[in-house]
Amino acid sequence: MAEILVLVDHVDGEVKKVTLELLTLARSLGEPSAVWAGPGYAADAKAKLAEYGAEKVYVADDADIADHVVAPKAELLAQLVGSASPAAVLIAASQEGKEIAGRLAVKTESGVITDAVGVDSDLTAELSIFGGGVNVKSRVKTGTPIIAIRPNSTAPEASQGAAAEERVTVSLSDSAKAARVVERVKQEKGARPELTEAAIVVSGGRGVGSADKFSVIEELADSLGAAVGASRAATDAGWYPHQFQVGQTGKTVSPQLYIAVGISGAIQHRAGMQTAKTIVAINKDSEAPIFELADYGVVGDLHTVTPQLTEEIKKRK
Amino acid sequence: MNIVVCVKQVPDTATERKLRPDDKTIDREAAEGVINEICEYAVEEALRLKEAHGGEVTVLTMGPSKATDTIRKALAMGADKAVHLVDDALHGSDGLQTSYALAQVLKKIGFDVVILGSESTDARMGTLAAMLAERLDAPQLSLANKVEIDGSTIRIQRLTDYGFDRVEASLPAVVSVVEKINEPRYPSFKGIMAAKKKPVETLSVADAEIDAAKVGLASAATEVVDFAVAPPRAAGTIVKDEGDGGVKVAEFLASKKFV
C-alpha cells in the first residue's frame, strides 16, 4: 500500500489531537508515515504516533527547522516526497500548516487543497466554502496531492502501527533560512482545551464589556470543559489575546457546540464558526445576525444569563 | 524603496456567492466585485512604509477587466501606479498557477517589498505569500501584525498559536499582513480624483512572459469535481430572557446531551 505522509503538529513535545485525526484518516487512504519536524521528539511522542497507526516515523529534529519561518518544513517534506513517493501528504489546516502546504506544492509542482473537512479513498477532498454555503468536492490532478485538513474533521481512533523510526537529515538551503525567528513570545491563557480542537467553544464579544468580565466567559467554558474564543472586537480591545480570535482572520473552529456570548455575528466572525454542529447565542439585541444561525438563542443581558447558565450546569453535574 | 502591494477583487461577502455550474469556477458576475478587505490593510501598510522610507507603491492585481475598480480603490488610497495582469488565458487558475503568474510579473517589475493580505475571502487558502516567497526565493514574512524596516533589514511580528514570533530578514522580502496591523485610511475626494489619472499598465500573459500552457482551468493542478449548495440550517428556537434565560439554555444543552 502506498505511503501517506502526515506532518506531525506538536507543541512542547506533545502530539496535537489533529495529528491523531490525520493518522486515522491516512489509514483509510494508505499506509501512514508520520513526519516529525523540529525539536522535542521523544519516546512519548513516538508511542502516541504508533498508537494511532503510524507505520513509519520520519524524524528530523534539528533546532534549525523551527528557527526559520515555514520553509524548512516544506524542504523536509519535499525531500521525503522525492524519496518515498507517497500517494498524498496530509497537513493540519492551521495558518502555518497551510503555508507549509503552499510552499511544498510549489517545490513539488503539485496541486494543493486547503481546509478539507474529509478525504475519500480516491483522494477526493470535501470542502465547505463561502461560509458554509456551498459543499465542494475537489481533487488534485497534478503531482502528489497535498491536502490541508481542518481539525475536528475526523474522530481519532487508535490502531497500533509499527512506528519504525527513520532519521532524516536535511541540509537546509540558504533560502530556507532567510526568515529567522529571533524570539518567541508566549501569551498563554490557562490550561483549557485548544481552541481548534475543542468539542465545545464558548466565545465572548464586545458585549462582555471588559477584560475582567471575560471571567464570565471563562467560568462558563470551565463548567463545560470548553475552550474560550473571542470576536475581533474583544481581541482588538485587548480583553483577550489575539490567538483566541475566531473568524475570517482568526481561527476556524468546527466544534460540536459553539456558544456565542455578546457577539453580533458579523460575516467575518461567522466565517470561523459557521460549521459548528450546534450553535447557541446569548445577545441582548433580538435583531443580532447571530440568531439567524443559532439553534437556540436567548435575548437578554449576558451578565445575568451567562452566570445563571454556569450555575445551572454545575448543579446538573 | 520599491513597494508592490498585491490586491484581489472578490465577490462581496454580503451577497450570495456562487460557483458557475458550467466550469465550476467562482461566479464573478453573480455578486458585486469588491476589494478583498484584508488587501486594504496591505495597501495601508505599503503607504506607511513609503511615508517612512520614501519610494513608490505599485498596486498589482491579477483578475478580469472589471478588477480595475479594485485597482482604482487602492490608487485612491494613495498608491502611485498599478499593474493589471489581465488575460482570458488566466481564467480558472488555481493557487499554484496564480502564484506562478504573479511571480513572473514580480520578477519583471522588481521589488524591495511585496505586501499581501493574509487571505482572500473567496478562496480562503492563505497560501499565496508562502508560495510567492518560495517562487521568488525571498524571505517569507507572513501573518504580520507589525512591520519595521531598518536599512536593508526587515523585522515583523508574526502571529502564532501561542502569541507571536519576532522574525528578521534581509530585503527583498514577501510580507503578508493581518487586520490587526493598522486601520486603513478612507480615500479622500482628492485621492479619488487623482486616482483617475494615475498610470495603470495592463499586461497580458505574453507581456509578462507567462507560459500560457501553465495557467488557466485546463492545466490547473486541482479541480472541483462536484459541488452543491449546502442545505440551510433549520431555524432555531429564540426565547426572551424572563429571568430564567440561563436555566433555559441549560435545559436545551441537556436535551442535546452536552450536560
Ligand SMILES: Cc1cc2nc3c(=O)[nH]c(=O)nc-3n(C[C@H](O)[C@H](O)[C@H](O)COP(=O)(O)OP(=O)(O)OC[C@H]3O[C@@H](n4cnc5c(N)ncnc54)[C@H](O)[C@@H]3O)c2cc1C
Ligand atoms: C479584514 C477584517 C477581518 C476581520 N476578521 C474578524 C475575525 O476573524 N473575527 C471576528 O470576530 N471579527 C472579525 N472582523 C470584525 C467583524 O467585522 C466585527 O466587527 C466583529 O466580529 C464584531 O465583534 P462583536 O460581535 O464582538 O462586536 P459587535 O458587533 O459590536 O457586537 C456586540 C454584540 O454584543 C451585544 N451586547 C452588548 N452588550 C450586551 C449585553 N450586556 N448582553 C448581551 N449582549 C450584549 C450587542 O447586542 C451586539 O450584538 C474582521 C473585520 C475585517 C474588516
